[in-house]
Amino acid sequence: MTTAVKIENLTKIYGSRSATDKAKKMLEAGKTKEEIVKQTGATVGVHNANIEINQGETFVIMGLSGSGKSTMLRMINRLIEPTAGKISIFGEPVTGTSKDKLRQIRREKVSMVFQNFALFPHKTILENTEFGLEIQGVGKAERQKAAEKALENSGLLTFKDQYPNQLSGGMQQRVGLARALANDPEILLMDEAFSALDPLIRRDMQDELVELQEKLNKTIVFITHDLDEALRIGDRIALMKDGEVVQVGTGEEILTNPANDYVERFIENVDRSKVLTAEHAMEKPKFLLNVERQGARMALRRMEEEDYTFLMVINNKRELLGYVRGTDVAAYVKKNRNQEQLSVASLIRTDQPVVAPDTSINEIYDVMGNANMPISVVDEGGHLLGMVSSKMVINSLATDTDEDNNNNEETVNATHTAEEEVTNA
The missing domain is CATH 3.40.50.300 (P-loop containing nucleotide triphosphate hydrolases)
Known part of the structure; x- marks a missing residue:
């Protein structure tokens, strides 16, 4: 870097x-x-x-x-x-x-943008934007082109022939920003x-x-x-x-x-939910079902041993494919008990809630309100990074974060008890 x-x-x-x-x-x-x-x-x-x-x-x-x-x-x-x-x-x-x-x-x-807009009232928006280049001796055509590009980036090109007093305070500050950017x-x-x-x-x-x-x-x-x-x-x-x-x-x-x-x-009154992200609140699951290596019987055994109601399913690249429900797997194994190899591929559901790692906790609230299972955190390549539950969100927002995390020994994994049972819908 x-x-x-x-x-x-x-x-x-x-x-x-x-x-x-x-x-x-x-x-x-x-x-x-x-x-x-x-x-x-x-x-x-x-x-x-x-x-x-x-x-x-x-x-x-x-x-x-x-x-x-x-x-x-x-x-x-x-x-x-x-x-x-x-x-x-x-x-x-x-x-x-x-x-x-x-x-x-x-x-x-280096260019600088000040608190006061420091625009010349007698110059147009375009003239204000190209002023820095003008005092550097840049030719008129070249500086006008650079100024127009900076105004376009700031969404102000259509106002280039107006004067500062015709613009709002926010627009005037954008002109100041465009002027600073004009010399790239x-x-x-x-x-x-x-x-x-x-x-x-x-x-x-x-x-x-x-x-x-x-x-x-x-x-x-x-x-x-x-x-x-x-x-x-x-x-x-x-x-x-x-x-x-x-x-x-x-x-x-x-x-x-x-x-x-x-x-x-200094930070005690900050709304932490707008800053902390899914990446901060998530935890890695203890067990994932690899559809390319593990079959339905393995999935059922794991869910019975750990009292899981569902498992998240990935492939060899750790790409999230979806999840399987315990009830679906149990019925499938019972129905096909005489078959030697039983894949869960046909049982995978894909309606799990998913967010990116940089999603703020404030945004996660909306997703969580409509979810019946922990939220999967997935990167741009579709790889499962971790899971977020309501308990994790609460802990991440607590003031005494370290103490809360020490007291919370339940790692939430892509697998939860009956209180987070996935609906049949």
Whole structure:
């Protein structure tokens, strides 16, 4: 996996040189941000941050006001000069590089979208979108073509001749996004880009960003103070407090394994069902019936021994074919008791509920409401990965997840007792 942005031991202290020097020594001595500002007047923006952002991922940096998240973002393209540490983009140093080289990096590799739309009211949407290319000296025909492509990707091409005051706030922000994309940057920096929008428009913009990212596969560094927004759009999240990075991980990792008490408090009111997925809640079945290797008598014996009412059926490639009911298998074996080989192929039912591993638990609720058996989790190739039952969903959403899982010794497998008997329908 290629590293797009590498941040090493990055520190930013705001203040005079003498105050900064004192603040550095106090940081080394383990003093807090509040102690440092009281004694020196210097403010610690970021302290000793280490992050690697992968190419093509949406990486969210979040935290409360004053946590250092916007300072971190602005140091990536050196709009703010670091006090110490290193930043590189695709292995190329940003810190310590010349002004000309930095200008090239900003023009060719990195674009930025701000919270305020920063559109020129006297310019059309097309003119606003091509403005960055214009100041780079790109010819009119070329920059217009690039701007129109960016507007088309953002769903705004039909509005290219209108002016910003003719568009809604959400549409204006999409213009800002299109302008940032017009020069086809490898990295997109977004500083609380949606926080000025109304809640419904903000949610729409989050959805549009996710869809746009699926098409363009850019490296996006997104700043927010909203945990729900971070969980909704981020592949990984860095959570900051008082200038320090306290945890980096996927939304699921942060929810299920908070690094400390601060993170636990931060996430305590999150709707976990919208973040955790089938992959998190599922368990692998203890026993599956391979139709190419095992027959009806083996299936019946296993169900009788384990008190199973059905078994999931796979082939040699572990592709899910369906399931067989115990009552069907028992009747089939009885009817054909004189035959030596009895395959279950003719008994396989295919009406089992199926979801993808990345299906949110919130979405699983709807499937579960109409299901009389555990839900099969299947990948794109049709391979059975695991099973999800209502008990698993409840356990995965419990606050004290580890304790609940330890207490739950019943592994749910593609096989359940009579209370989950499959209907005859």
